[in-house]
Amino acid sequence: MSHGITRRGALAAGAGLLAAPPIVRQANAQSQFDWKRFAGERIEVSLTANPRSQILIQNQREFEDLTGIRVGSEQIPEQQHRQKFVIEFASGRPSFDVINISLHVNKRQVGRARWCTDIRALMQDASITSPDLDFADFGAGAVAYSTQADGRMDTMPEFTDYFILYYNKELLEAKNIRVPQTFDEMYESARRLNDPSRQIYGNVGRGLRNANVVLWSSFLLGTQQRDCLDANRRLVTDSADAIWAGEFYKKLLRDCSPPGVAGFNWNEAQTSFMQGRAGFWLDGVGFAAPLEDRTRSRVAGKVGYAVVPRGPGHHHCAMFGTALGIAEASRKKGAAWLYVQWALNKTNQLRFLTSGAGSPARTSAYRNEEAIAGSRFSREYFSTLVESGRISRPGLPEIVPVTEFRDTIGAALTSTIGGADVATELRRATEAFRPVLEQSERAG
Amino acid sequence: MAGTTATLDGAAAGSAPRRRRNYARQYWWFVVPCGAVVLATIIFPWVFTLWMSAHEYRLGGGSSWVGFANYAKLVSDERFLLSIVRTLYFTALSVLIPMVLGLLAALAFHRKFPLRGLARTIFILPMMATPVAVALVWTMMFHPQLGVLNWLLQQMGIPPSMWVYEASSVIPTLVMVEVWHWTPLVMLILLGGLASLPIDPYEAAKIDGATPWQAFRHITLPLLAPFLVVALIIRTIDALKAFDTIYVITQGGPGTASETINIFLYLQAFAYYNLGYASAVVVVFFTIIIALAMVLLWTRARVKDS
Numbered sequence: 001m002s003h004g005i006t007r008r009g010a011l012a013a014g015a016g017l018l019a020a021p022p023i024v025r026q027a028n029a030q031s032q033f034d035w036k037r038f039a040g041e042r043i044e045v046s047l048t049a050n051p052r053s054q055i056l057i058q059n060q061r062e063f064e065d066l067t068g069i070r071v072g073s074e075q076i077p078e079q080q081h082r083q084k085f086v087i088e089f090a091s092g093r094p095s096f097d098v099i100n101i102s103l104h105v106n107k108r109q110v111g112r113a114r115w116c117t118d119i120r121a122l123m124q125d126a127s128i129t130s131p132d133l134d135f136a137d138f139g140a141g142a143v144a145y146s147t148q149a150d151g152r153m154d155t156m157p158e159f160t161d162y163f164i165l166y167y168n169k170e171l172l173e174a175k176n177i178r179v180p181q182t183f184d185e186m187y188e189s190a191r192r193l194n195d196p197s198r199q200i201y202g203n204v205g206r207g208l209r210n211a212n213v214v215l216w217s218s219f220l221l222g223t224q225q226r227d228c229l230d231a232n233r234r235l236v237t238d239s240a241d242a243i244w245a246g247e248f249y250k251k252l253l254r255d256c257s258p259p260g261v262a263g264f265n266w267n268e269a270q271t272s273f274m275q276g277r278a279g280f281w282l283d284g285v286g287f288a289a290p291l292e293d294r295t296r297s298r299v300a301g302k303v304g305y306a307v308v309p310r311g312p313g314h315h316h317c318a319m320f321g322t323a324l325g326i327a328e329a330s331r332k333k334g335a336a337w338l339y340v341q342w343a344l345n346k347t348n349q350l351r352f353l354t355s356g357a358g359s360p361a362r363t364s365a366y367r368n369e370e371a372i373a374g375s376r377f378s379r380e381y382f383s384t385l386v387e388s389g390r391i392s393r394p395g396l397p398e399i400v401p402v403t404e405f406r407d408t409i410g411a412a413l414t415s416t417i418g419g420a421d422v423a424t425e426l427r428r429a430t431e432a433f434r435p436v437l438e439q440s441e442r443a444g
Numbered sequence: 445m446a447g448t449t450a451t452l453d454g455a456a457a458g459s460a461p462r463r464r465r466n467y468a469r470q471y472w473w474f475v476v477p478c479g480a481v482v483l484a485t486i487i488f489p490w491v492f493t494l495w496m497s498a499h500e501y502r503l504g505g506g507s508s509w510v511g512f513a514n515y516a517k518l519v520s521d522e523r524f525l526l527s528i529v530r531t532l533y534f535t536a537l538s539v540l541i542p543m544v545l546g547l548l549a550a551l552a553f554h555r556k557f558p559l560r561g562l563a564r565t566i567f568i569l570p571m572m573a574t575p576v577a578v579a580l581v582w583t584m585m586f587h588p589q590l591g592v593l594n595w596l597l598q599q600m601g602i603p604p605s606m607w608v609y610e611a612s613s614v615i616p617t618l619v620m621v622e623v624w625h626w627t628p629l630v631m632l633i634l635l636g637g638l639a640s641l642p643i644d645p646y647e648a649a650k651i652d653g654a655t656p657w658q659a660f661r662h663i664t665l666p667l668l669a670p671f672l673v674v675a676l677i678i679r680t681i682d683a684l685k686a687f688d689t690i691y692v693i694t695q696g697g698p699g700t701a702s703e704t705i706n707i708f709l710y711l712q713a714f715a716y717y718n719l720g721y722a723s724a725v726v727v728v729f730f731t732i733i734i735a736l737a738m739v740l741l742w743t744r745a746r747v748k749d750s
Contacts, residue, residue, distance in 0.1 A: 083714045090503045109717075113504040199589055209697045260588035260609030262698040268587060277589055400505070404716045414699040418611060443505055 033130045038335040039068025045339060046085060046096035048322065049075040051289065051357035052159055053100065056343050059351070063342040069335045082106060089115040094327045097336040098343075101155060103145050104320040104396045105403065110155075111148035112400060112443075116325035118152045122337045130341050134364075137346070141392060142361035145321045149398075155323035156340050157361035159352065162388035163218050163318040163395065166273060166281040166291065167304040171200065177279075179306045183222060183248055186280060186309045190256035193279035202256030204278035207417050208265045209410035210403070212249075216413050217395050218282060218318045219245035222311010228397045228405075235437050237409055238423070238430040241313070246413065246422035253417050262417040274299060282308060284320065285388070288381055289356035305384040307391065317388045318395025321361070359385045400440045408433040493723045501720035514724035523700060524725065527708040528732070530615065531684065534704055537619040538626075538683035543676060545623065546630025551660075553631065554638045564635075568628040575625070579692035582621050583608075586693070608694050611701035618702060621689055626682060630675045637671030638664070673744045680740060684733060705729050 047053035053075045060071050074096075076084060082105060088094040089110070101110055110116055123129050142157035165186075167179060171193055180186035190202025206212040220226065223241035230236050253261050258272055266283055270290065273281045274297040281287075294300040308317040324343060326336045342348070349360035350368055354375040366372075366389075372382050396402055412429035416422050497514055501507040518524050553564050570578070585591045586607035594604040607617045645663045654662070687706040690696070696703035696711070703711075709729065713722035 079715075086503055086717060109504055115504070207698065208695070209699055210695070258589050259604075260606045262611070263606075263609030263614075263694065265695075271587060271590055275590055401716060403711075404718075407711065407715070411699045414697065418699075440505075443502075 033132075034127075035067045035130070035338065037067075037128065038332070038338060041332055041335045042070040042072065043097040043330075043332050043335045043339055044095055045071055045073045045098040045100075046081070047073060047075040047100040048081045048102070049077050051286070051355065052322075052352050055348065055351050055355065055357060059348065063339060066342065067335070067338055069338065071339065078102070089113065089327070092329065094329055097327055097330040097332050098339055099325050099327060100158070100322060101325055102320070102322050103155070103157075104394065107145075107148070107155075108398050108400045108402075110325065111150075111152065114154075115328055116154035117328045117330075117333060118154055119156055119326070119337075119340075120153050122326070122333065128334050128337055130338075132345065133341055134346070137362045137364050139361055139363050139389060141319065141389065142321060145319070145394065146323050155325040156344055157321060157323045158344060159322045159358045160361055160389070160392070161284045161286060161320040161322070161358060162385065162392050163214065163282055163308055164285055164384050164388055165306040165308055166283065166287065167306065168273070168276060168279050168299055168302060169304045170276070170299075170302045171279045172304070179304065180280075180309045182310045183219060183312070187248070187252055187256070190252060190280055194256040196259075199258075199277055201258045201272070201278050203252055203280045203282075204257055204261065204264070204269045204272045205253060205282055206264060206266060206269060207253055207257070207261040207414060208263055209414045210406040211265045211410070212413050213406045213410045214318055214320070214395050215282060216245055216249045216409070218308055219248045219311065221316035221318055221393055221395070222309075222314055224313035226314055226316065226393065229399070233441055235430055235434050237433075238427045243423045243426055244312075246416060246426050249413060250416040250422055254419070262414050276302075285385060286356075286358045288377060292356065292376060305378070305381045307384055307387045316391050316393040319392035320395055323361075353382075353385075356381075359389070399437060400443075401436050404436055405433055408436075493726055496720050497723035497727050499720045501718075501723070503717035503719060505717075507720065510720065514721050515728070517721065518724055518728060523703070524705075524708060526700065527703050527705045530702065531704040531706075534615055534619060534622075534686065534690075534702075535680065535683040537616070538622040538686065539676065539679045541619065541623045542627040542630045542679055543672070545627045546675065547634055547672070549627065549631040550634035550638055551664075553635055568632060570625050571628040571632075573625070575688045576692055578625060579621070579689045582689075583693050586617065608702070609698060611698050614694060614698065614702045618690055618693065621693070622683065622686065625689070626679065630679060633675040633678070634668065634671055637668045641667050669747045670744075673740070673747050677737075677740050677744070680736065681733075684736070705732075 045056075047056065053073075057073050057075065060073060064070060075081075081100075082102065085094065085096070085099050085101070086106070086109070088096070090113075094115075099116070101107070101116075123133070123135065138157055139160065142160050143153070145160070146155045146157045147153045165180070172179070172189070175192055177189045177192060180189050186203075193200065193202035195201075206215045217228065220228070220242060223244060225236065225239055225241035228235065228237050228242075236242060258264075258277065261269075264272075266287070269278075269281055269283065270287055272278050274291060276298045288303070288305070291297050291303045292300050308315075324340045326333055326340065330336055344361070346362060346364055349362040350365045350371055352358050352360045353365045354371050354377075356375075356377055366382065366386050372379070375382075397405065399405060408429045409426070412420075412425035415425050496507075498509060498511055499507045500510045500513075549567060553560065553567070557563075585593050586609070588594060588604060588606055588609050591607070593607065597604055605617075606613055608614045641664065645667075646659060649659050649663060685706065686704070687710065690702055690704060690707060691710070694702045696707040705725065709722055709725045712718045712725060
């Protein structure tokens with residue numbers, strides 16, 4: 001039987017060839033993500049002023065060229081930013097589409113009021129979610145931090161801030177002191193380093209009301225109790241473990257820290273450490289960049305990095321975090337979602353890490369050996385970040401009145417630096433804050 | 445002249461009374477824009493503040509009627525009561541010291557001496573600086589280990605101070621900043637007063653053999669009294685509402701040692717978002733200010749009468 005080219009076959013082949021270009025275009029459309037989908041739109045982005053926001057704003061042009069979306073960005077100092085966005089959200093018509101929030105302060109408030117849209121719904125829409133998003137790359141802890149108690153994920157994690165131990169290598173070597181592994185060792189070493197006659201102090205840290213609570217909670221995380229709330233969300237800041245953490249805080253800041261530390265926030269502590277006046281400083285990871293800046297810091301190249309020492313019950317470091325959310329009231333959620341995907345892509349997250357702007361929420365950044373090797377920060381810094389990620393735990397309770405909590409407990413802690421009794425102060429502060437918390441919890 | 449000039453009450457000058465026209469009704473429309481602004485910016489905020497003060501009102505958390513509960517809570521709130529004491533302490537020092545120093549400076553700059561113009565200009569420079577910028581610079585200078593102030597004290601053999609980093613010294617230190625910043629204003633007001641004083645009483649006193657102190661006590665001070673009261677009122681209002689300097693330098697700390705009513709109010713409203721309670725604080729604070737203002741106005745009236 002002959003199978004040569006028939007007239008019918010030739011016609012069918014010709015029709016097929018004619019139809020091929022549209023079919024190929026459609027196939028390409030499915031495989032290639034359309035970043036230009038919202039070209040011509042303009043979105044407003046409200047960021048907290050910090051080095052990470054600076055990186056996003058500096059590279060914003062990349063996003064605008066990629067998508068054709070124009071971006072209006074603002075960056076406002078942390079405390080003022082928090083007030084501004086809360087007031088704008090409460091007004092019902094926020095001026096921004098994308099918002100940068102501190103999870104450790106505003107997570108519950110934003111979640112309860114449902115001010116931000118559920119990211120999961122956007123993520124499931126393949127037409128507006130880039131295949132490059134690689135959501136699995138975000139650390140489990142960071143994702144959990146961005147997820148509300150009801151399961152809604154109303155923000156995408158941006159940055160995870162761990163408390164780490166900065167130490168002055170030169171001072172420790174001079175007295176042959178090794179990096180402390182426990183809180184007790186830390187205190188003993190700080191005492192040995194303390195030399196007020198030379199204005200050298202074993203330790204420096206936050207003593208100012210509000211700011212100081214995260215240092216105290218770093219010690220509390222090392223106890224059996226670990227958290228400020230119990231399983232029933234009741235306040236337990238006057239328990240034996242809480243008082244132990246308070247006593248440790250008191251003796252570390254009273255015995256081996258500079259005079260006047262009761263009024264120190266992170267900036268005063270940073271100044272003292274940068275000038276080589278302190279052996280230890282326990283604070284967030286974001287300070288590596290200024291400490292290693294040779295134009296400003298006397299300890300550049302001499303800074304050691306270590307995880308927070310182990311406590312008597314557990315080994316944890318306090319974790320805080322920031323995230324990007326999309327306003328529920330926004331009419332440009334699609335464009336805003338594209339911005340969030342770009343802002344938290346692997347390139348930007350690696351920029352955060354290698355510039356010392358902080359520890360990114362994506363895990364791939366830490367595995368990029370080439371970029372890490374080329375960074376100005378020591379390998380010790382990066383290994384401390386990775387290790388801190390393994391032992392991290394939220395440093396503040398997830399409650400709405402978190403600022404009031406920090407003020408009330410913080411005032412008690414500041415008083416202890418002045419010599420007040422820890423148990424009395426913590427009990428008084430707990431009694432003062434308990435009704436506020438109970439009222440807030442009753443509200444939902 | 446023919447009686448054609450119309451007056452507001454409708455009478456025509458020099459002519460027989462005619463039917464009175466009520467111009468007032470049509471002029472009411474001219475008052476409407478101004479009235480609307482007053483209503484929107486003064487009366488409505490006040491009524492709304494009173495309404496909020498009777499509610500448990502939290503941003504993002506809804507509101508509920510609580511009557512006078514917020515006021516009752518204020519009465520027993522130790523932190524609030526202490527903030528009133530601190531506000532009065534801060535205000536008293538921040539008014540008295542600049543008044544005394546401003547008067548001395550005005551007397552000094554009223555005399556003629558070489559480069560007086562330059563000296564006056566230098567003296568009023570602090571007043572021109574932005575309070576927040578000034579506060580940031582002072583914060584750096586107050587650092588107990590690295591600040592220039594303690595370095596200066598050490599050079600003079602004086603032990604270092606903790607400045608704003610210790611509860612006992614924080615308010616006097618903040619007053620020091622306030623004095624540095626605002627004494628020039630008092631000096632300017634009083635200098636203007638001194639320049640306007642007549643010379644005759646001084647000449648008469650000199651002939652009668654009055655000492656410089658007697659001339660100051662019995663001539664300068666009484667004649668300058670209206671200007672002193674004006675300076676006193678301005679300084680008291682400024683000191684009572686002081687916020688920026690305190691917030692930038694201490695945020696009310698250490699602990700709550702420099703938490704004045706303004707800082708307390710700010711925290712309640714914009715850090716705790718407890719607007720109902722904060723509104724009650726505003727009402728109480730307003731009452732205190734009104735009481736103080738009445739005392740000052742009464743003083744001014746008495747000075748004027750005398």
